[in-house]
Amino acid sequence: MIKFLDLNAQYNSIKTEVDKAMADVIAESAFIGGKYVKEFEASFAEFVGAKYCVGVGNGTDALEIALEAANLPKGSEVLVPGNSFIASSEAVTRCGLKVKFIDVDNDCYTISAQTIEQHLNDKTSAIIAVHLYGHPCDMGPIMELAEQRNLIVIEDCAQAHGAEYNGHRIGSIGHYATFSFYPGKNLGAYGDGGAITTMDEERAVQCRKIANHGRIAKYDHEFEGRNSRLDGLQAAVLSVKLQYLERWTERRIEIADKYLAELEGIDGLILPKRQSFARQVYHLFVVRTEQRDALKAHLTDQGIQSGIHYPISLAKLDAYAYLGQQNDETFYNATDSTLLSLPIGEHLTDDEIGKVVTAVRAFFDKV
Numbered sequence: 001m002i003k004f005l006d007l008n009a010q011y012n013s014i015k016t017e018v019d020k021a022m023a024d025v026i027a028e029s030a031f032i033g034g035k036y037v038k039e040f041e042a043s044f045a046e047f048v049g050a051k052y053c054v055g056v057g058n059g060t061d062a063l064e065i066a067l068e069a070a071n072l073p074k075g076s077e078v079l080v081p082g083n084s085f086i087a088s089s090e091a092v093t094r095c096g097l098k099v100k101f102i103d104v105d106n107d108c109y110t111i112s113a114q115t116i117e118q119h120l121n122d123k124t125s126a127i128i129a130v131h132l133y134g135h136p137c138d139m140g141p142i143m144e145l146a147e148q149r150n151l152i153v154i155e156d157c158a159q160a161h162g163a164e165y166n167g168h169r170i171g172s173i174g175h176y177a178t179f180s181f182y183p184g185k186n187l188g189a190y191g192d193g194g195a196i197t198t199m200d201e202e203r204a205v206q207c208r209k210i211a212n213h214g215r216i217a218k219y220d221h222e223f224e225g226r227n228s229r230l231d232g233l234q235a236a237v238l239s240v241k242l243q244y245l246e247r248w249t250e251r252r253i254e255i256a257d258k259y260l261a262e263l264e265g266i267d268g269l270i271l272p273k274r275q276s277f278a279r280q281v282y283h284l285f286v287v288r289t290e291q292r293d294a295l296k297a298h299l300t301d302q303g304i305q306s307g308i309h310y311p312i313s314l315a316k317l318d319a320y321a322y323l324g325q326q327n328d329e330t331f332y333n334a335t336d337s338t339l340l341s342l343p344i345g346e347h348l349t350d351d352e353i354g355k356v357v358t359a360v361r362a363f364f365d366k367v
């Protein structure tokens with residue numbers, strides 16, 4: 001079986017260190033807050049190249065807390081890509097703001113300043129720039145436009161730990177950036193976890209207060225916040241894994257390069273593009289074909305797992321029927337039913353990648 005994700009193999013490769021890190025947290029009862037969380041926040045801020053990092057409960061909370069901290073006018077509109085995980089839009093609604101989905105491009109599956117500009121109006125207050133599949137959005141023009149129109153930009157980096165835009169790590173470009181450490185992400189905890197990074201001290205402090213009952217000091221609550229914390233066990237695991245992230249990312253890129261070279265020139269198969277400004281970290285390697293379902297079945301037959309991200313675009317979900325954007329033809333790329341994610345990750349050997357290539361080629365030789 002060629003696995004899409006193999007957390008067990010990853011754990012076995014770092015077991016001694018992870019077990020020790022967890023045992024230390026338990027021995028010191030450093031469960032909530034404390035030195036392991038502080039250490040991880042500092043090293044993750046450094047990794048991202050951001051000045052501040054606030055650990056929170058998960059990536060969805062990170063988005064919600066950033067949006068709340070931004071203090072946007074109630075009922076104002078936030079632009080969200082039509083193809084993403086629902087967290088990207090859920091957070092908007094939960095903050096009393098209005099979701100407006102916009103299309104993604106069909107090269108890298110991210111939103112562009114051009115598309116954003118087409119959907120701006122007087123009510124637009126913010127943009128959720130999702131670096132989908134690990135490919136960064138073209139942030140330069142987006143930040144320029146945001147400055148002109150006085151918009152807040154939140155980078156949703158849940159799939160893009162370590163990605164770069166023109167040599168700068170993503171997570172330090174927008175006003176706020178949010179990360180998820182869900183186990184299956186490129187940097188994953190052993191449970192839920194998330195973080196907000198920013199270059200602005202005031203924004204960082206406000207996020208920290210919101211995530212911790214509206215306070216910095218123990219019983220000095222300035223306002224009602226909530227409870228959303230990265231815990232000590234997760235932070236300790238993440239600190240261990242952060243040391244391996246670059247190695248794992250390099251392996252992802254190596255595998256992607258193999259796929260790109262060896263699957264090139266197949267009629268009916270469209271490979272993902274990588275813009276010159278991008279260090280794409282390949283959370284997912286997504287190809288397109290009109291025979292998507294047949295290819296997926298063929299791979300399953302060959303013992304190869306694959307995925308679909310996402311089977312239903314956000315605008316078409318029942319949850320968003322009320323927006324009336326379901327039949328909107330401007331969602332051409334975001335509602336693509338031809339997307340298929342091939343297995344990628346440091347758990348895969350060259351031999352296994354070779355088998356995936358052979359299976360994909362064999363499929364197209366037949367059709």
Ligand SMILES: *Cc1c(COP(=O)(O)O)cnc(C)c1O
Nearest residue numbers: 058059060085087088158180182
């Ligand atoms: C996973 C994900 C999230 C949510 O993260 P959780 O930690 O699961 O809450 C948000 N946005 C995107 C694009 C994601 O892939």
